[in-house]
Amino acid sequence: MKDNSNKGILIFGGARGIGGETAKYFSERNWNVIAADVLDKELAELEKSSKNIKTVHCDVAKFEDIENAYKFAEKELPRLNGVFNNVGIARYGTVDKLSLEDWEFTLRVNLTAQFISSSFAVPIFKRNGSGSIVNTASVLGHMNQKTTAAYAASKAGVIALTRGIAVDHALDGIRCNSVSPGSINTPLLKIVAEDIMGRTAEDVAAEWAEFHPVRRLGKPEEVAALVYFLINDELGFITGADFKIDGGSSIQLFK
Numbered sequence: 001m002k003d004n005s006n007k008g009i010l011i012f013g014g015a016r017g018i019g020g021e022t023a024k025y026f027s028e029r030n031w032n033v034i035a036a037d038v039l040d041k042e043l044a045e046l047e048k049s050s051k052n053i054k055t056v057h058c059d060v061a062k063f064e065d066i067e068n069a070y071k072f073a074e075k076e077l078p079r080l081n082g083v084f085n086n087v088g089i090a091r092y093g094t095v096d097k098l099s100l101e102d103w104e105f106t107l108r109v110n111l112t113a114q115f116i117s118s119s120f121a122v123p124i125f126k127r128n129g130s131g132s133i134v135n136t137a138s139v140l141g142h143m144n145q146k147t148t149a150a151y152a153a154s155k156a157g158v159i160a161l162t163r164g165i166a167v168d169h170a171l172d173g174i175r176c177n178s179v180s181p182g183s184i185n186t187p188l189l190k191i192v193a194e195d196i197m198g199r200t201a202e203d204v205a206a207e208w209a210e211f212h213p214v215r216r217l218g219k220p221e222e223v224a225a226l227v228y229f230l231i232n233d234e235l236g237f238i239t240g241a242d243f244k245i246d247g248g249s250s251i252q253l254f255k
């Protein structure tokens, strides 16, 4: 295996789901990982699972928490090579029903936090002469389901922010790409099923699997593998790109 012991990544939303699996994926390949999240119990368990993972409490809705996560990463990592801006929340509703507070909070957590995080990453990467950012968007950044106007707007914004960072900082040695997952089996899916749709997670997972040509949901470790390849320098010619990882759900018009 390649020696990655001098490399480091900071993962926002790294306690569970896609972020948690990505933390494990990098640590298993000998990277040094900082997972930043609001879920302290899950962070403590993750930290116990690998000597390569350290964790920091961080609410990405708060500027100073993101700043603090970067201070922690600079102190604890041998070098910051990559950042995975992965936090996302779902607040669903039609525009006449969704509150302004929910709209603004969705944009704050899903999009503005990625802007703030990148504003700290870029100067560090400039100093180092290189760095790679991966932002989590969604297939809902490309197309819509009912009641997802705020979420989809935030994710379309992530794809545009990604292109902007890629164009502005290519000559600084910085790459920025986004991943657009389809339905991935994570705790977020359970929240959408139970809290938003009022159904069981199993029921919704089975129904959504049917909409995918591959007839199953994605696994968080499959997204982790994509993030790993995008962060690594072997794919140094890829920047400003968005990658759908969706079992073909966005290429099929009707089942």
Ligand SMILES: NC(=O)c1ccc[n+]([C@@H]2O[C@H](COP(=O)([O-])OP(=O)(O)OC[C@H]3O[C@@H](n4cnc5c(N)ncnc54)[C@H](O)[C@@H]3O)[C@@H](O)[C@H]2O)c1
Binding pocket: 012, 013, 014, 015, 016, 017, 018, 019, 036, 037, 038, 039, 058, 059, 060, 061, 086, 087, 088, 089, 109, 136, 137, 138, 139, 180, 181, 182, 183, 184, 185, 186, 187, 188, 189
């Ligand atoms: N699961 C899917 O089907 C799916 C599909 C498309 C896109 N996504 C996106 O993938 C990303 C990860 O989603 P997931 O499915 O793993 O969800 P998840 O809820 O399992 O994980 C999200 C993580 O973000 C953390 N988080 C939430 N609010 C936070 C905040 N304010 N500050 C810091 N951390 C916070 C959560 O505690 C959690 O650890 C999100 O951006 C989501 O929008 C998920």
